[in-house]
Amino acid sequence: MLDLPVLRDDKPRVGVSACLLGRLVRYNGEAKRHGTVADVLPRWLQFTEYCPEVAIGLPVPRPPVDIIATETGQQIRNRDGLVADITDALHACADDVCQQNARTDKTPPPDGMILKARSPSCGPGNTPLLNTNGQQIGITHGGFAARLKTHCPDMPMVHEEQLVRAVDIEVFVLRVFLYREQRRWGNDGKNVAWCRDMRARIMTLPSTDIRARLLQQLEKQVTKK
Numbered sequence: 001m002l003d004l005p006v007l008r009d010d011k012p013r014v015g016v017s018a019c020l021l022g023r024l025v026r027y028n029g030e031a032k033r034h035g036t037v038a039d040v041l042p043r044w045l046q047f048t049e050y051c052p053e054v055a056i057g058l059p060v061p062r063p064p065v066d067i068i069a070t071e072t073g074q075q076i077r078n079r080d081g082l083v084a085d086i087t088d089a090l091h092a093c094a095d096d097v098c099q100q101n102a103r104t105d106k107t108p109p110p111d112g113m114i115l116k117a118r119s120p121s122c123g124p125g126n127t128p129l130l131n132t133n134g135q136q137i138g139i140t141h142g143g144f145a146a147r148l149k150t151h152c153p154d155m156p157m158v159h160e161e162q163l164v165r166a167v168d169i170e171v172f173v174l175r176v177f178l179y180r181e182q183r184r185w186g187n188d189g190k191n192v193a194w195c196r197d198m199r200a201r202i203m204t205l206p207s208t209d210i211r212a213r214l215l216q217q218l219e220k221q222v223t224k225k
């Protein structure tokens with residue numbers, strides 16, 4: 001059971017890979033709907049959907065792409081040459097997401113991201129890295145996720161397989177709230193009551209390591225101002 005209040009207003013905004021919400025946007029025309037993400041997390045978070053491969057103009061369905069290590073660096077492309085290298089386009093898509101405030105609208109960048117595991121575009125750190133013969137030689141970030149990390153290194157970012165146990169879901173939601181509040185404090189000064197409540201919630205978490213990590217994050221922000 002999650003010990004978090006269900007929010008109606010003022011939910012943090014989290015970006016989500018559209019296929020996890022059931023959108024038929026994958027290379028094979030299918031979705032990868034994830035029940036916890038689609039049905040449970042909206043109690044505390046509001047979502048903005050992203051499918052970077054569709055956003056850069058690829059059709060549905062489309063040939064699958066991989067991340068391939070070459071002499072000139074990693075390339076995200078189809079191994080049979082059916083889709084040319086889309087690395088730069090995926091980076092530009094992430095630039096758009098993170099720089100929305102400086103662009104035309106006033107929507108700030110998200111307070112967190114839930115991304116599809118192992119995707120060459122969305123995978124946050126667990127996507128296979130292949131050599132030119134198609135053999136796996138390591139793991140890496142998908143192109144979209146890698147660029148998001150560069151822009152917003154502290155933004156909470158997980159894949160759906162990290163949201164299985166109740167404690168993991170609770171910690172992710174708390175991290176998103178913390179991150180959002182940190183950004184607000186930058187403009188509005190410290191929120192003492194919120195800070196006290198957050199500290200109390202963190203102290204109820206069962207894992208000593210997670211408690212220590214979240215409290216450290218909280219203290220860092222409180223002492224920053």
Ligand code: SF4
Pocket residue numbers: 017018019020025026027050051052053054116119121122
């Ligand atoms: S993993 Fe990302 S790029 Fe691939 S279909 Fe899902 S949202 Fe689109």
